[in-house]
Each structure stands twice: as structure tokens, then as C-alpha cells.
Amino acid sequence: LPCTPQSLGHLGPVAATLADAEGLSAHALSVRMRLDGGDSD
Numbered sequence: 001l002p003c004t005p006q007s008l009g010h011l012g013p014v015a016a017t018l019a020d021a022e023g024l025s026a027h028a029l030s031v032r033m034r035l036d037g038g039d040s041d
Contacts, residue, residue, distance in 0.1 A: 008034060 003011070012035045019028035 008031075012031050016028040016031040016035075019025070019031065
């Protein structure tokens with residue numbers, strides 16, 4: 001799913017929380033890394 005930096009800023013924290021709640025820790029970590037300026041691909 002493509003995501004602009006602006007939309008990631010809005011949706012990222014919620015997506016990471018949801019991923020954690022569903023036991024998808026790698027997905028949550030991926031979102032958090034992108035929020036912290038990591039890889040955007």
C-alpha cells in the first residue's frame with residue numbers, strides 16, 4: 001500500500017499500535033522505523 005510521508009505521519013502511529021495488538025511486531029517495527037526516518041520503501 002503506497003503511503004506518502006504526510007499520510008504515514010497521520011496513520012503510522014495507529015498502524016503500529018494495531019499491528020502490536022494483533023501480534024505483528026515486525027510490521028509495527030517497520031512502521032516505527034519509517035516514522036523515525038528509516039527506509040520509506
